[in-house]
Amino acid sequence: MAESDFFSYGVEQFLPQIQPRGGPIDHVVFPQNLTAQDARRNQKEPLHDWFVRLISLHCNKDPNRVELEENIAIFAQLRWSNYKLRYANIQTIITGCDLVDYLNQGGDATYLRLDFDDQSLGAPFTHPLAHIHVEGESNPRFALEGGDSGNIIVDYLEFIYRNYAPSMWYSWAKRTWNGRFPNRTEAFDTIINAFKDSQFQILQNESLLLAQIKQVLRQHKDKTFPFHMNGKDRVVLEYPLARQE
Numbered sequence: 001m002a003e004s005d006f007f008s009y010g011v012e013q014f015l016p017q018i019q020p021r022g023g024p025i026d027h028v029v030f031p032q033n034l035t036a037q038d039a040r041r042n043q044k045e046p047l048h049d050w051f052v053r054l055i056s057l058h059c060n061k062d063p064n065r066v067e068l069e070e071n072i073a074i075f076a077q078l079r080w081s082n083y084k085l086r087y088a089n090i091q092t093i094i095t096g097c098d099l100v101d102y103l104n105q106g107g108d109a110t111y112l113r114l115d116f117d118d119q120s121l122g123a124p125f126t127h128p129l130a131h132i133h134v135e136g137e138s139n140p141r142f143a144l145e146g147g148d149s150g151n152i153i154v155d156y157l158e159f160i161y162r163n164y165a166p167s168m169w170y171s172w173a174k175r176t177w178n179g180r181f182p183n184r185t186e187a188f189d190t191i192i193n194a195f196k197d198s199q200f201q202i203l204q205n206e207s208l209l210l211a212q213i214k215q216v217l218r219q220h221k222d223k224t225f226p227f228h229m230n231g232k233d234r235v236v237l238e239y240p241l242a243r244q245e
Contacts, residue, residue, distance in 0.1 A: 005224050006154075007161040007172045010068035018153070019227050020080035030076040031058045031066055039075055039091065041111075043135075048106045051093055055103055063099035068157075069165060070098040078153075085229040088116040088130065090156060094164050110164075111135060114144065114156040116229060125239040129229075130156070148235050150228030154221045176220045177213060188213060 004012045020026045029035075038057055041050040051063075054075060059065040066073045072094050079087035095101075096108035116130035128143035130152045146155040161169040170192065177188045191210055194202035203210055222228070 003175055004172070005220075007158065007165070008069065008168055010072075011157055011161075014068060014074065015153075015225055018076050018078055019225075020083045020085075022083060023080075024082060026078075026080040028076070028078045028080065030074070034058050034075060034077065036077060036089075039077060039089070041091070047093065047109055047111050048102070051109075052103060061103075063103050067099055068160075069168075071095045071102075072160065072164065073099055080227070083227055085116070085150070085152070085227065087119075088114055088153065088229075090114040090153070092160060094160070112160070114152070115141070116152055118233065121237070125237065127237070128239075129234045129237050132156070132159075143238070146234075148231040149218065149222070150231035150234075151222050151225065152229055153227075154225050158221070173213075173217055177216055180216050180220075 006012045006015070014030070018028050018030050020028070034054075038054065041047075051073070055061055055063050055066075063073055066075060068074050072092065075091045077087075077089040078085065090113065092112045092114075094110045094112070097105075101107070102109060111134065113133040114130055115127075115133060117127075118129060121127050126139070127141060130144045131141040132144055133141055144152055144155055145159060146152060149155060158169065161172075174185075174188055174192075178185050181187070187209055191203070191206060191213060194200075194206070
C-alpha cells in the first residue's frame, strides 16, 4: 500500500470530504448533516456528554465515522466562496483510550477547536485569524502557528499530529523530505536527532538546513491541499507584531 500524502490515512480520507465544490458559497460539514446548533458545546456541558450527543445524533452511535485515529475524532463546519475559505469551525477530541471505549465509559480527554471567522473579532487582539480554543468559549484563545500561510486547515491538523501523534508526524515529514531529496536522508536525521538530544547549537549551526526542511514540508502541504484562506489577513490581527519590514 502506498504511503499517505498526509500525516495519516485518516487525514487523507477526511480532507476530500470538506473541500469546496466550487460554488459562490459552499457550506460543508462533517459528518453529514451536522448543524451549528447541534455542534455547539456550551460551558456547562461536560465533554463526554457533548461527544455522546453528537455521535448519537449524527453517527448512528458509531464514533468510527468521525475518526482520524483510534483516539482522535473530528467535527467540522466550513464555508467556502469560490474555492476560498471564509469560515472554519473544527472541533477535535483526543481521548485517553479508543473512541468506542470513551463513548461507552468516558475517561480522560482533551478538547480543541479551530476557529476562523472574520465576522466575529471580539475584544482587541483576542481573536487571531485563526485561533485555537482549549475549552468551550472560554479565554484564552491561542493563535494557530503558520505565519501568513492560508492553509489553516492542514496547519491545524499538523498541530494535532505533532503534539498527539508525533511518531506519525515524524514518519510523514521524513518521507516527504526523502521524496524531494532521496540522497540527503542523513540531513533530515541530523535535525531530528538534534531535537531529540536537545542540541540547540546544532540547530543554530544548521539553520539553513532547518529552514529548507520547513520549506519542503510547507510546499508539500500547500500543493497537496490547495484550498486556503487569504493568508495576508492573518497578519492584520497579529499581535504583537514582531516581524521586521
